[in-house]
Amino acid sequence: xNDSSEHARKHAAGxxxxxxxxxxxxxxxxxxxxxxxxxxxxxxxxxxxxxRGAVVAYSSQVKFDVLGVAPGPVVTAECAAQMARGAxxxxxxxxxxxxxxxxxxxxxxxxxxxxxxxxVAGPDGAQVQHRLLHGDPGDVVVETVExxxxxxxxxx
Numbered sequence: 001x002n003d004s005s006e007h008a009r010k011h012a013a014g015x016x017x018x019x020x021x022x023x024x025x026x027x028x029x030x031x032x033x034x035x036x037x038x039x040x041x042x043x044x045x046x047x048x049x050x051x052r053g054a055v056v057a058y059s060s061q062v063k064f065d066v067l068g069v070a071p072g073p074v075v076t077a078e079c080a081a082q083m084a085r086g087a088x089x090x091x092x093x094x095x096x097x098x099x100x101x102x103x104x105x106x107x108x109x110x111x112x113x114x115x116x117x118x119x120v121a122g123p124d125g126a127q128v129q130h131r132l133l134h135g136d137p138g139d140v141v142v143e144t145v146e147x148x149x150x151x152x153x154x155x156x
Contacts, residue, residue: 005142007146008142009040009043011040011150011152012040012041012043012149013044014153015044015149015152015153016041016046017045018153019051020046024095025091025092025093025095026050026094026096026097026152027051027054027090027093028055029054029084029086029099030056030098030099031057031058031074031101032100032101032103032140032144033144033148034058035056036141036142037099037148038056040145040149041054055067055086055090055091060074063083066086066090067082067083068082069083074109075108075109077117077128079117080099080100080118080128081121088121094123095120095121095156096120097119097149097151098120098121099117099148100116101116101140102114103116103141103144104137105136112132113140114132114135115130116130116131116132116140116147118130118147118148127155129151131147
């Protein structure tokens with residue numbers, strides 16, 4: 001297991017501990033990570049008691065139709081925030097994490113490869129972060145999962 005995978009596992013374990021201690025439920029919406037965030041959360045302790053599930057919205061149309069994202073560009077901060085809010089509502093979760101971006105190897109919507117928007121939505125609204133990650137598409141996915149879980153853990 002590489003260091004980033006180990007970090008993601010530790011973040012997911014921390015999320016599990018906090019969710020169970022505080023009686024919180026967690027959801028996710030992910031695009032470029034194709035379910036890797038859901039997988040990390042689902043492997044954490046007693047996930048069935050706090051992890052509500054995830055929407056893998058790789059297609060822009062799924063973001064629009066299922067998560068309630070406004071039609072338009074999807075590699076944006078606003079899209080990430082709308083994805084997180086949509087997942088929270090759809091899944092009935094207290095908190096939701098979402099990611100969208102250009103994983104590479106080419107540009108998407110004029111954004112360079114490695115452009116990622118992260119969002120966490122909770123009872124008081126959504127927080128968004130933007131990062132430009134480096135490496136091949138697989139590296140970008142691994143780092144995106146780690147940073148998304150780290151952000152969620154920090155918000156909890």
